[in-house]
Amino acid sequence: MLTRRRLLKGAAMTGLAAVATHLPLPAFAAGRTLKIGFVTPTTGPLAIFAEPDGFVLDQVRAALAEGLDIGGTRYPVEIIVKDSQSSSNRASSVAQELILEHEVDILCASATPDTTNPVADQAEINGVPCITNDTPWQPHFFGRGGDPAKGFDYTYHFFWGLEDIIAVFMSQWEGVATNKVVGAMWPNDPDGNGWSHPERGFPPVMQKAGFTLVDPGRYQNGSDDFSAQIQAFKQAGVEIVSGVMIPPDFTTFWTQAAQQGFAPKVVNVAKASEFPQAMAALGPRAEALSVEVWWHRNFPYASSLTGQSCAALADAYSAATGKPWTMPLGAKHALFEVVIDALKRAEDLDDADSIAAAIKATKLGTVFGPVDWSNGPVPNVSKTPLAGGQWRLEAGQPVLDIVTNPGRPEIALTAAPRPIA
Known part of the structure; x- marks a missing residue:
């Protein structure tokens, strides 16, 4: 489509500006x-x-x-x-x-x-x-x-970037005593494929830091059954869950985890755990869930x-x-x-x-x-700042604390990391 801007720019580039002035185009009024x-x-x-x-x-x-x-x-x-x-x-x-x-x-x-x-x-x-x-x-x-x-x-x-969220997540994992076995919930979408990238994503950094990765593979957004992932995590002794999930998928996963007796000590799930509305819907199951914090009132x-x-x-x-x-x-x-x-x-x-x-x-x-x-x-x-947060319930309402701030000393901490009870 030939717009006014493209026509005048093209005319100038081809030496036809004089021709352009005779065309019935609106003037560039101040x-x-x-x-x-x-x-x-x-x-x-x-x-x-x-x-x-x-x-x-x-x-x-x-x-x-x-x-x-x-x-x-x-x-x-x-x-x-x-x-x-x-x-x-x-x-x-x-x-x-x-x-x-x-x-x-x-x-x-x-x-x-x-x-x-x-x-x-x-x-x-x-x-x-x-x-x-x-x-x-x-x-x-x-x-x-x-x-x-x-x-x-x-x-x-x-x-x-992923290097920032990896640093934040690991600072939260290291703040709680675990066996360092991490189960990954990475979907088959641009985020999931980026986070799971064997060179630029989580896997190489986790391995270097001494964490064991349990990756059951990419799943499709909108899935209604995460039993296979939960069973793989239980069999491998996973105590940390990390991922990037849309809110409906995480609600399904976390509900089924409770039904199937899977109780990790740390859960860091981006997207889904970023919103107080989604956490409120989980009720007591939102207590101590962790998340990256890319903006906060503090x-x-x-x-x-x-x-x-x-x-x-x-x-x-x-x-x-x-x-x-x-x-x-x-x-x-x-x-x-x-x-x-x-x-x-x-x-x-x-x-x-x-x-x-x-x-x-x-x-x-x-x-x-x-x-x-x-x-x-x-x-x-x-790049913009990133910190680590954890949810707690106050009078039944979710409140987000800032619990880690790797590389961002200007961001004040409001609490210390704690395991899921």
């Missing part, structure tokens, strides 16, 4: 509307990641109510939201709609590789700047065929957009919605912090390369931590 496309799993099994979206969008739109002042010109800003329906195919399709039909100036997406990877792929193919987060950087970068020697031209990502950061501390943002969310804060709240808020900061610094808002250059030059303190693409482990990646 203060034109800037369009931000946002893809998120509003529905489907990943919808819990999108629960804070409405609140965050209300905050961002309120902050931009008078437009965005760039170089003395005030630009109205429109945020166009598309539901991925928790499907990678759907995420790709709606990203195309945002690019080709809505002609967005910049794309953003969040919540697992099922969302971020296809959106970033479409942005890269079509030459549209894109910012993503809430996917470990290896499944995002390498899952898209990224080459560390080259990187990408238009797509930038900020989140922690983190020592503040928003560049609203000035709110992490605690203030969490409190505002709970007051407005009546719901407990969740980790994606900080991630989504920071996503728009970075998008807006990049637009404000772009030298030419009608040039995708100029916006991409502004993203690349980002050095911003956000409510999610510092974002800086000049020092990433690979091009186009900026």
Whole structure:
């Protein structure tokens, strides 16, 4: 599809700018509307990641109510939201709609590789700047065929990596006396395949640290019977369970573990154990479950957009919605912090390369931590803080403590690791 931006850019490149001026195209008026496309799993099994979206969008739109002042010109800003329906195919399709039909100036997406990877792929193919987060950087970068020697031209990502969660999980495992036998629950999806990677994932690091891995193989998301995995864990004497599971799958697994008499001392399951809603549904079975903590009300950061501390943002969310804060709240808020900061610094808002250059030059303190693409482990990646947490029940409600902080001394601990009773 030939957009105004692509036509003028192509005309300049081929020496036909004079011809372009005679075509019946809208003029680039000062203060034109800037369009931000946002893809998120509003529905489907990943919808819990999108629960804070409405609140965050209300905050961002309120902050931009008078437009965005760039170089003395005030630009109205429109945020166009598309539901991925928790499907990678759907995420790709709606990203195309945002690019080709809505002609967005910049794309953003969040919540697992099922969302971020296809959106970033479409942005890269079509030459549209894109910012993503809430996917470990290896499944995002390498899952898209990224080459560390080259990187990408238009797509930038900020989140922690598998090396960080491995360090966090192991710090929690080592805080409890166990036989160091670990059972893995890794699904057949980009996350599961990344975490189980024989070179870049958990297995080689676990072996080097003296842990024994029991890996029954990849399972399909949406499975309703985990008896085979549970029996394999019982036979091998597994005392630690680690994995990355969507909430419905973990609820099934943990319920069947109780029914079949499997009682590990430590359980670290990413995705599923990240949400107080999912933990509340487990009742007493949520006590002492462990999880990586990628955002917390006690983190020592503040928003560049609203000035709110992490605690203030969490409190505002709970007051407005009546719901407990969740980790994606900080991630989504920071996503728009970075998008807006990049637009404000772009030298030419009608040039995708100029916006991409502004993203690349980002050095911003956000409510999610510092974002800086000049020092990433690979091009186009900026790492963010990660700590280790553990759930406890207080008056029947799940409360997340911070129990380990490897490599992040600025994050204060609130409790010590303990085994599942």
